[in-house]
Amino acid sequence: MNVENTEINGFMIDKFNQHGLEVGKTQGICPLCSHTRQPKNRKAQCASYDWERGLGTCHNCDTSFQLHTYQRKGNATKEYTKPEQVEIYEPVKDKAVEWFKTRGISPASLRDLNVTTGEEYMPQTGQKENTIQFNYIMGEELINIKYRDGRKNFKLYKGAEKIFYNINSIVGYDWCVITEGEMDALALHEAGIKPVISVPNGATLNSNNLDYLDNCIDYFEDKEKIILAVDADEAGQALRYEFIRRLGAEVCYLVDFNGNKDPNDFLIEHGADKLKKVIMSATQVPLEGVSTLRDLEADLLDFVHNGFKPGYQVGLENFDKIFSTYTSQFITVTGIPSSGKSDFVDQMCIGYNKNYGWKTAYASPENKPNFLHAHKLIRKTWQGMPTKNDIGTAKWKEVTNHINDNYFFIDMDRYTLDDVLSKGAELVKRKGIKCLVIDPFNKIRDVNCKSEDVNRYTMEYLTKIETFAKKYDVLVIVVAHPTKMYRNQDGKIEEPTMYSIKGGGEWYDASYHGLLVHRDYEAQTVKAKVLKVKFQNLGENQAEAHFNWEPKSGSYIPIISETESEPLPWEN
Numbered sequence: 066m067n068v069e070n071t072e073i074n075g076f077m078i079d080k081f082n083q084h085g086l087e088v089g090k091t092q093g094i095c096p097l098c099s100h101t102r103q104p105k106n107r108k109a110q111c112a113s114y115d116w117e118r119g120l121g122t123c124h125n126c127d128t129s130f131q132l133h134t135y136q137r138k139g140n141a142t143k144e145y146t147k148p149e150q151v152e153i154y155e156p157v158k159d160k161a162v163e164w165f166k167t168r169g170i171s172p173a174s175l176r177d178l179n180v181t182t183g184e185e186y187m188p189q190t191g192q193k194e195n196t197i198q199f200n201y202i203m204g205e206e207l208i209n210i211k212y213r214d215g216r217k218n219f220k221l222y223k224g225a226e227k228i229f230y231n232i233n234s235i236v237g238y239d240w241c242v243i244t245e246g247e248m249d250a251l252a253l254h255e256a257g258i259k260p261v262i263s264v265p266n267g268a269t270l271n272s273n274n275l276d277y278l279d280n281c282i283d284y285f286e287d288k289e290k291i292i293l294a295v296d297a298d299e300a301g302q303a304l305r306y307e308f309i310r311r312l313g314a315e316v317c318y319l320v321d322f323n324g325n326k327d328p329n330d331f332l333i334e335h336g337a338d339k340l341k342k343v344i345m346s347a348t349q350v351p352l353e354g355v356s357t358l359r360d361l362e363a364d365l366l367d368f369v370h371n372g373f374k375p376g377y378q379v380g381l382e383n384f385d386k387i388f389s390t391y392t393s394q395f396i397t398v399t400g401i402p403s404s405g406k407s408d409f410v411d412q413m414c415i416g417y418n419k420n421y422g423w424k425t426a427y428a429s430p431e432n433k434p435n436f437l438h439a440h441k442l443i444r445k446t447w448q449g450m451p452t453k454n455d456i457g458t459a460k461w462k463e464v465t466n467h468i469n470d471n472y473f474f475i476d477m478d479r480y481t482l483d484d485v486l487s488k489g490a491e492l493v494k495r496k497g498i499k500c501l502v503i504d505p506f507n508k509i510r511d512v513n514c515k516s517e518d519v520n521r522y523t524m525e526y527l528t529k530i531e532t533f534a535k536k537y538d539v540l541v542i543v544v545a546h547p548t549k550m551y552r553n554q555d556g557k558i559e560e561p562t563m564y565s566i567k568g569g570g571e572w573y574d575a576s577y578h579g580l581l582v583h584r585d586y587e588a589q590t591v592k593a594k595v596l597k598v599k600f601q602n603l604g605e606n607q608a609e610a611h612f613n614w615e616p617k618s619g620s621y622i623p624i625i626s627e628t629e630s631e632p633l634p635w636e637n
Contacts, residue, residue, distance in 0.1 A: 086114065086121075090114060091113060091115075092110040092112065092113060092114070093112055093114060094107070094108060094109070094110065094111065094112060095111050095112040095121070096121075097126060098111070098123060098125055098126040099111065099125075102125070111124055111125040111126075112124065115237070145208075145226040146223065146224030146225050147206075147207065147208065147225060148207055148209065148222045148225060149207075157175050157180060157181060157182050157197075158182045158195075161182050161197055165180075168248060168251075168252075168332075168333065169252060169255060169332040169333050169337070170251045170252065170255055171255060174254050175251070178230075178250065178254055179199070179200040179231075180197065180198065180200070180247075180251075181197075181198045182196065183195075183198055184196065185198070185212045185220075189214075189220075190218065194214040194215070196212040196213055196214050197212070197214075198210050198211070198212055198213075199211040199213070199247045201228055201229075201230055201265065202233060203228055203232055203233065204233065208225060209221055209222050209225040209227065209228060209265065211230070211247065211265060221265060221266065226280060227276050227280060228265065228277050228280050228281050229243075229263065229265070229277055229281050230247050230262060230263040230265060231250050231261060231262050232262055232281055232284060234259055234260050234261060234262065235260040235261075235262055235284055235288075236284070238288075239289045239290065240260060240288060240289060240290035240291070240292070241260040241262060241288060241290075241291055242260065242262070242291075242292040242294050242344060243262055243263070243264070243291060243292070243293055243294065243308065244262070244263045244264075244295065244327075244328060245264055245268050245294075245295040245296050245301055245304065246264075246267060246327070246329075247263050248327075248329045249263060249294065249327050249328040250262060250263040251329070252328040252329040253294065253328055253341075253344060255332060255340075256332065256337040256340040256344070257337065257341050258341060258344055264277060264304070265277050268295060268296065268301050268303065268304035275307060275308075278308075278311060285312060288312075288316060289316060290316060290318060291316050291317050291318065292318045292319075292320060292344060293308055293309070293317055293318065293319055293347075294320045294328050294344060294347075295308075296327045297322060297325075297326055297327070298326070305319070309350055314350040317349070318347035318348060318350065319348055319350060320343060320347045321343070322343065328340060328344075331343065373600075373602040374391075376389025376390050376391055376603040376604075377389055377390055377392070377417060377420070377540075378420065379413045379415075379420070380416040380419060381416065381612070381621060382623045382625065383610040383611070383612075383623040383624070383625055384593055384610040384623070386608075387595055387604055387605045387608035388578070388580070388595050388598070388603070388605075388608075388610075389603045389604060390540060390577070390578060391603070392499065392534070392540045393534050393535045393539070394534055394540060394541075394577035394578070394599075395527075395530050395531060395534050395540070395576060395577055395578075396540070396541070396542045396576065396578040396579070396580060397543050397545055397563060397572055397576040397578070397580070398410055398542060398543070398544050398579075398580045398581075399545050399546070399547055399562075399563060399565065399566055399579070399581055400547075400561065400581055400583055401558050401561060402546065403584070404582055405582050405584045405614070406504075406544050406582045407429070407431070407432055407504055407544060408441070408619060409582045409591065409593060409621070410502055410542055411441055411442060411445060412445060412619075412621050413542065414472070414502065414542075415446060417540075418471055421499075423498075423499035423500050424470075424471045424473070424496055424498045424499055425471065425500040425501070425502060426473040426474075426475055426488075426489055426492045426496075426500070426501050426502070427472070427473070427474050428477075428480060428488075428489075428502065428503050429474070429502060429503075429504040430477075430480050431504065431505060438474065439468055439472070439474070441619055442468050443464055444617075444618050445618065445619050445620060446464050446467060447460070447464050447618070448620060449617060449618050450617045451464075473492055473496060473498065475488050480509040480510070481510055482509055482510065482526060482529060483529075485501075485509055486529065486530075486533045489501045489533065489539070490537060493537045498539065499538075499540065500540045500541075501539055501540075501542070502541075502542045502544070503530070503541065503544065504542075504543075504544040505544045505545060505546050506544065506545040506566075507545070507546050507567075519567060519568045520568050520571050522568065523567070523568030523571040527571060527572070527576070531575065545566045546566070547561035547565035547566055548565065548566065549561070549564075549565045560581060560583055560594075562596060563596050563597065573596075573597060576597060576599075577599045578595075578597055578598055578604070579595070579596035579597035580593060580594065580596060581594040581596050584614075589613065589614070590611055590613060590614070590624065591611070591612045591613075591621065592610070592611050592612075593609070593610045593611075593612070594607070594608070594610075595607060595608050595609075610623065612624060
């Protein structure tokens with residue numbers, strides 16, 4: 066059969082029949098061991114060939130070998146430095162062999178996974194050192210080398226392409242194992258697991274840049290099962306999460322090493338047979354969006370023992386008695402124009418920052434220019450009105466540095482919800498924001514929500530906000546102007562409700578919490594009223610908190626009545 070330059074299992078076959086075996090036959094000699102056997106057995110058909118999968122298996126030496134060589138599809142145009150070819154099968158030095166034996170690794174595994182030794186300059190010591198060399202081979206080409214000296218210093222070949230270690234081993238298999246280090250790959254090979262690879266540079270807490278995966282992604286197109294045998298520490302779990310996100314939860318399986326850090330430690334403590342068993346018993350990633358009682362058990366037991374977790378509070382005594390919140394939720398704040406909605410939201414964010422260290426991002430097209438918005442935050446933090454004489458003082462530097470590090474202003478020519486949420490996600494990753502303010506809803510539209518039906522439009526809009534809040538564990542505060550305002554018999558504008566917002570029924574249904582901010586200009590007071598709390602442990606529906614507003618500092622001073630000062634029943 067002529068398969069030259071055709072595609073099989075996601076690869077372009079560049080050269081067929083690399084060992085010169087009889088094409089199309091299902092049985093034949095083994096290119097790895099037949100030539101080493103006694104003359105009478107050298108032509109014995111000890112191997113099976115699967116030409117479609119490109120994999121041969123020998124029943125004499127119990128090894129697998131690649132029938133095809135492949136050219137990756139869509140090769141990157143970036144040029145890399147390549148190390149000089151080395152004699153892969155050169156024996157490893159005796160001292161190194163003895164050290165590997167202490168880690169449970171045999172000389173045969175060192176040969177199979179292309180481990181060599183030699184001198185190499187190590188920048189950590191500033192001189193040449195005796196090193197172990199893990200050779201990264203793709204097809205028949207040496208792509209990279211990782212060097213390790215006796216002090217456990219590492220380096221990769223400068224300028225070389227990053228790929229998975231032992232990548233050739235997974236060709237032809239519909240499954241594979243990914244480890245976090247070369248020693249772990251060797252350990253699994255020692256346990257009889259052939260399709261095993263390792264990342265080239267371990268794991269970090271920020272495992273978003275997986276350039277070696279980008280360079281080898283074609284190798285995973287035909288995989289039905291990918292076992293993630295990474296370390297059990299925090300960095301390893303971050304790496305695991307990114308693999309699941311990139312490769313797909315439906316094919317990823319997880320390994321529990323029963324208290325051991327990694328596969329090599331498990332091999333040393335429990336042996337090869339048990340290591341193979343624990344790898345092959347890997348469990349599939351839990352189905353996203355579906356939970357069972359076992360998935361919820363830890364939270365359930367915590368609730369039974371401790372009840373509801375307290376909500377987060379803004380630090381205003383009377384307001385805290387009637388309102389609190391969790392993250393992963395969103396709050397709708399409404400009120401008539403010029404009633405102080407934005408200012409009260411600023412006070413909330415100042416309180417969350419003071420109490421919990423939360424950072425806030427603002428998408429506030431009406432709260433411009435940004436330096437005046439920043440000035441409002443400075444006044445609240447300063448607890449007064451700074452003057453020109455304060456500029457350059459220690460307090461000025463302290464407060465302005467604090468505002469600079471904790472509050473971020475999103476600037477756009479045209480605000481759309483998708484763009485705001487995208488920028489919010491970036492600020493979560495780069496600055497660690499915990500609160501996102503959208504002020505007002507009316508000025509931040511979503512170009513993808515084009516339905517003429519207001520209610521449907523509103524629900525799509527709010528669903529996107531809720532999804533963002535849950536995904537990034539952020540509290541979103543949305544300021545929404547009422548579109549329906551009525552005057553009472555005295556001619557005063559009546560207090561709006563959440564139903565006064567365009568698409569009001571959807572706002573009430575979707576919001577976790579609703580707040581009304583209303584300013585009484587005659588009495589010079591401000592009222593914050595709870596219009597909705599989704600969970601009764603977080604607040605009191607229709608309850609009110611009243612404040613005197615201090616214009617110089619922009620501070621809210623609680624007005625405490627005699628009844629409000631008395632302890633509530635659950636506070637005794």
